[in-house]
Amino acid sequence: MKIFTGIKRYTRTKEDKKQVLLLTTLLPSSERDMVTSRALFNVIHYWQELSLFAIKIYTFSPFHPSTRVLPGKSIIDGISIQRIPIFHFPKTTSWNIFALRVYLSLLHYTPDLILAHLYPSTVWCIKLLRLYNCPLVLGIHGSDTIKIRRNAQKAIRAASLIVFRSKSIESRFVSLYGRPKCETMILPSGINKDDVESTEVFELKARKPEGKFKFIVAAKLQALKHIDVSIRALSNMKDRDWEFTIIGDGSERKSLESLVEANGLFERVRFLGQLDRAVVLQGMLSSNIFVMVSAPETFGLVYLEAMAKACIVVGARGWGIDGIVEHGVNGFLCEPGDEAGLREVLLSIMDMDAESYRAIIHRSAETVAALDERHLAEKYQAKLIEIAEKHRKNNI
Numbered sequence: 001m002k003i004f005t006g007i008k009r010y011t012r013t014k015e016d017k018k019q020v021l022l023l024t025t026l027l028p029s030s031e032r033d034m035v036t037s038r039a040l041f042n043v044i045h046y047w048q049e050l051s052l053f054a055i056k057i058y059t060f061s062p063f064h065p066s067t068r069v070l071p072g073k074s075i076i077d078g079i080s081i082q083r084i085p086i087f088h089f090p091k092t093t094s095w096n097i098f099a100l101r102v103y104l105s106l107l108h109y110t111p112d113l114i115l116a117h118l119y120p121s122t123v124w125c126i127k128l129l130r131l132y133n134c135p136l137v138l139g140i141h142g143s144d145t146i147k148i149r150r151n152a153q154k155a156i157r158a159a160s161l162i163v164f165r166s167k168s169i170e171s172r173f174v175s176l177y178g179r180p181k182c183e184t185m186i187l188p189s190g191i192n193k194d195d196v197e198s199t200e201v202f203e204l205k206a207r208k209p210e211g212k213f214k215f216i217v218a219a220k221l222q223a224l225k226h227i228d229v230s231i232r233a234l235s236n237m238k239d240r241d242w243e244f245t246i247i248g249d250g251s252e253r254k255s256l257e258s259l260v261e262a263n264g265l266f267e268r269v270r271f272l273g274q275l276d277r278a279v280v281l282q283g284m285l286s287s288n289i290f291v292m293v294s295a296p297e298t299f300g301l302v303y304l305e306a307m308a309k310a311c312i313v314v315g316a317r318g319w320g321i322d323g324i325v326e327h328g329v330n331g332f333l334c335e336p337g338d339e340a341g342l343r344e345v346l347l348s349i350m351d352m353d354a355e356s357y358r359a360i361i362h363r364s365a366e367t368v369a370a371l372d373e374r375h376l377a378e379k380y381q382a383k384l385i386e387i388a389e390k391h392r393k394n395n396i
Helices: 039-050 098-106 121-130 152-158 167-177 199-205 227-235 253-262 277-285 301-308 339-351 354-369 373-394
Strands: 002-004 009-011 020-024 056-059 072-076 079-083 113-117 136-140 161-164 183-186 213-218 242-247 269-273 289-291 312-316 332-334
Touching: 020 121, 039 079, 039 373, 113 121, 113 373, 121 136, 121 152, 136 152, 136 167, 152 167, 161 167, 161 373, 167 183, 199 354, 213 227, 213 277, 213 301, 213 339, 227 242, 227 253, 227 339, 242 277, 253 269, 277 301, 289 301, 289 339, 301 312, 301 354, 312 339, 312 354, 332 339
Parallel strands: 020 056, 020 113, 056 079, 113 136, 136 161, 161 183, 213 242, 213 289, 242 269, 289 312, 312 332
Antiparallel strands: 002 009, 072 079
16 A cells, blocks of 8 residues: 655555554653653553554644753653654644654654644644544543634544543533544553552551541642642641641642641641652552542543552542542542532541441552553553554555
């Protein structure tokens, strides 16, 4: 089969491994980049181990003089990531992919499938379909469902598969754009089974604390994480014995510290700043309840990490973790920004009987055990291969 790329023609054979062109801003820019979610990055690791994809990975940084991540190439944990500027024309919905077209043409590269994760990749990816006769798969995240994106319908209509990162994201997407005509699937984040604590640890932490409750959050300190809501809720529980550990850094840190000071909570609330992941996980292991009513939130791997360390999780209703966490079953949910509602949830956890507390922890352990990231990566890869192979057969 001959495919025209816009500059040269060349032949692909069915014996070749599938070539997947991934377009996203979700991949880390360096080994030390702890701001960008590594959920998709971890999936790619497993794809490389399975060796069924000869996968080409491209992420981009919109051209701007003050951009933090410059165009170039990074090799992170053995994965090669090429950052190519995609030019956005101000006050328009137009994107110029000339640099990417030239780069791919010089490589003599023809994808069997284009995979676009997160806006604006999920919009401008449609331009590449004019160059390549291949299927398009869209990965939809929380910020893709905040509002209707102009020109998004073109990509939606062209897609062979749409992958939603959670059930709640699918629901909001459908409310904006209607039910897609193409195939869809829900694929949440998974967790490395080595990060899940033993049955013995879960059993130990399933014992309800007799004294102080230890709350924890680990996140980039920004407004959408609603950590201020957690602080205000806890400030109205001064008659209870608790402490709150906040791990992470960001633009909201000073205002959060001021809020803690204004409420006289400095002896109860600790700011530890940015820490290595191993230290974060150890902090979770030493805590009882992970609380973060973050919205908008795609999924939040940190919730699973907390569950893997036998913490009871409190997340945001209607956002990423909703659907994995069932309120009162394996964790708890609260409306984002609802200070009074969050206080009620936290008090209900502290006041529940020992058997109910133990049941929540046990069901949380069952949930996280079923979300092995390798299994989910295999499931995702199998579906992409199926889509690519179906397209190939239909175009012979």
